[in-house]
Amino acid sequence: MAYSDKVVDHYSNPRNVGSFTKDTPGVGTGLVGAPECGDVMKLQIRVNLETGVIEDAKFKTFGCGSAIASSSLATEWLKGKTVDEAAKIKNTDIVNELKLPPVKIHCSVLAEDAIKAALADYKDKHAAQAEAGATAK
Amino acid sequence: MALKFPIFMDSQSTTPCDPRVVEAMLPYFTEKFGHPASRNHPFGWEAEAAVDRAREQLAALVGARDPKELVFTSGGTESINLALKGVTEMYREKGNHVVTTVIEQRAGLDVCKRLERQGVDVTYVPVQPDGMVDVEEVRKAITDRTILISVMFANNEVGTIQDVAAIGKLAKDKGIIFHTDATQAVGKVPVNVEAMGIDLLSCTAHLMYGPKGVGALYVRRKGPRVRIAPMIDGGGHERGMRSGTLPVPLIVGFGKAAELARQEMDTESARLRALRDRLQDKILSSLDEAFLNGHPERRLPHNLNVSFAYVEGESVLMGLNKDSALSSGSACTSATLEPSYVISALGASAELAHSSIRFSLHRFSTEEEVDFVANKMIEVVKRLRDMSPLYELAKEGVDLKSIQWKAD
Numbered sequence: 001m002a003y004s005d006k007v008v009d010h011y012s013n014p015r016n017v018g019s020f021t022k023d024t025p026g027v028g029t030g031l032v033g034a035p036e037c038g039d040v041m042k043l044q045i046r047v048n049l050e051t052g053v054i055e056d057a058k059f060k061t062f063g064c065g066s067a068i069a070s071s072s073l074a075t076e077w078l079k080g081k082t083v084d085e086a087a088k089i090k091n092t093d094i095v096n097e098l099k100l101p102p103v104k105i106h107c108s109v110l111a112e113d114a115i116k117a118a119l120a121d122y123k124d125k126h127a128a129q130a131e132a133g134a135t136a137k
Numbered sequence: 138m139a140l141k142f143p144i145f146m147d148s149q150s151t152t153p154c155d156p157r158v159v160e161a162m163l164p165y166f167t168e169k170f171g172h173p174a175s176r177n178h179p180f181g182w183e184a185e186a187a188v189d190r191a192r193e194q195l196a197a198l199v200g201a202r203d204p205k206e207l208v209f210t211s212g213g214t215e216s217i218n219l220a221l222k223g224v225t226e227m228y229r230e231k232g233n234h235v236v237t238t239v240i241e242q243r244a245g246l247d248v249c250k251r252l253e254r255q256g257v258d259v260t261y262v263p264v265q266p267d268g269m270v271d272v273e274e275v276r277k278a279i280t281d282r283t284i285l286i287s288v289m290f291a292n293n294e295v296g297t298i299q300d301v302a303a304i305g306k307l308a309k310d311k312g313i314i315f316h317t318d319a320t321q322a323v324g325k326v327p328v329n330v331e332a333m334g335i336d337l338l339s340c341t342a343h344l345m346y347g348p349k350g351v352g353a354l355y356v357r358r359k360g361p362r363v364r365i366a367p368m369i370d371g372g373g374h375e376r377g378m379r380s381g382t383l384p385v386p387l388i389v390g391f392g393k394a395a396e397l398a399r400q401e402m403d404t405e406s407a408r409l410r411a412l413r414d415r416l417q418d419k420i421l422s423s424l425d426e427a428f429l430n431g432h433p434e435r436r437l438p439h440n441l442n443v444s445f446a447y448v449e450g451e452s453v454l455m456g457l458n459k460d461s462a463l464s465s466g467s468a469c470t471s472a473t474l475e476p477s478y479v480i481s482a483l484g485a486s487a488e489l490a491h492s493s494i495r496f497s498l499h500r501f502s503t504e505e506e507v508d509f510v511a512n513k514m515i516e517v518v519k520r521l522r523d524m525s526p527l528y529e530l531a532k533e534g535v536d537l538k539s540i541q542w543k544a545d
Binding site: 011017032033040042062063066067103113 | 451
């Protein structure tokens with residue numbers, strides 16, 4: 001199958017590969033997919049607790065070229081967005097940007113799942129931290 | 138020698154024609170264009186003589202006693218269809234049970250599925266982790282209704298070579314017809330229908346440096362005389378088993394390819410085995426958690442199949458496909474979107490099936506190509522592991538099986 005230039009570019013020069021320490025304040029981690037299905041994405045955001053803006057994002061992906069490209073693109077888009085804005089990223093946006101063929105749409109779905117999982121993890125932890133902070137006061 | 142790109146290392150999907158094969162074929166497109174069934178003029182005689190000669194060349198390669206035992210078809214898939222459907226139809230009175238294996242190539246499995254829908258019982262014998270079929274398992278699967286045993290000679294993905302002679306002997310003892318899909322083996326390793334007790338054998342030209350579009354089915358004539366119902370009716374060509382005008386140029390090319398394979402097999406297989414071992418040693422000594430799939434010794438000399446844990450096969454190929462052609466058992470590279478059923482049948486986890494890469498060398502492979510692909514493969518796998526969450530988790534000592542994965 002021939003890939004779009006954008007998929008090849010993200011595969012060859014993936015943006016934001018790496019990891020944050022999970023328990024750093026403001027970090028949310030999403031781990032989605034399954035090894036036996038052939039794709040696993042770990043997507044992390046680091047949110048400024050004051051402003052609610054995603055200051056940094058990182059990913060690691062086990063999967064095909066389109067899965068790598070989808071998660072790489074997702075980290076690019078997440079940076080600079082508020083948590084609420086980030087929640088609006090749709091898998092179809094990724095499909096259109098990377099011109100994914102129908103058989104690769106599940107890669108974009110997984111990337112959206114990864115974003116949602118990272119945001120949910122951030123919100124859980126943030127709530128817990130806020131609660132802990134309130135109790136300390 | 139300067140490398141020429143892209144490097145072809147996918148010879149178990151197809152091979153280039155040997156230039157000597159093409160040279161032999163060419164006159165049969167133009168000046169020697171006769172129909173071999175034209176019995177009454179020189180054009181027909183010339184074409185018939187060319188087909189007879191090709192039949193002899195192929196018979197010599199597979200050890201057939203009589204060249205007439207070879208029926209030309211359009212390729213391996215047709216031969217397998219003809220063997221399985223032809224036997225089950227012809228011997229319907231005698232029984233309705235077929236014994237085969239879980240690692241047959243798609244054609245074999247798909248024909249069996251169709252036969253099942255038509256009321257034939259099929260037993261799919263499992264394989265051991267090294268890809269070998271246990272002959273005892275075949276014996277246990279046999280019933281008094283079994284009319285056919287069909288076991289592939291050498292596997293198209295992992296290259297494991299079955300103990301064909303032992304299965305042939307078992308079939309003979311039980312009076313059951315034995316078919317082997319030898320598309321990957323003929324011309325590469327010694328095949329002898331007499332010594333191995335093979336009653337039906339499928340082979341194809343394009344995997345042995347011949348042209349695409351021609352194959353053959355060996356059908357034993359004596360001890361026992363095997364009969365098959367034809368799938369294609371028409372002019373009664375090929376002793377009534379396969380009608381249709383014979384593609385003389387392709388058949389001439391197939392014959393020439395068979396002759397070359399017979400003459401050069403010993404030196405060629407030794408050379409390819411050395412190159413394959415070099416490729417294997419380089420890769421396995423440079424990467425941790427890279428696993429050889431298939432039998433370490435009993436396999437085709439030009440085949441290497443390795444699973445690279447924590448990286449997915451299609452992404453590996455993507456890192457190489459600008460300059461080399463390989464294949465993977467990953468779901469993303471298959472039409473069915475399922476990971477390789479062959480690697481899975483060896484008992485490997487689905488994850489390792491997704492991570493498998495097949496390297497297959499050929500007559501024109503060079504040491505420089507092997508070194509280039511090995512180095513590039515090592516580089517790509519390392520790069521992808523650096524971005525693999527599974528590799529990271531494994532290095533942290535996390536047991537991947539302990540994680541509750543949310544499958545989509």
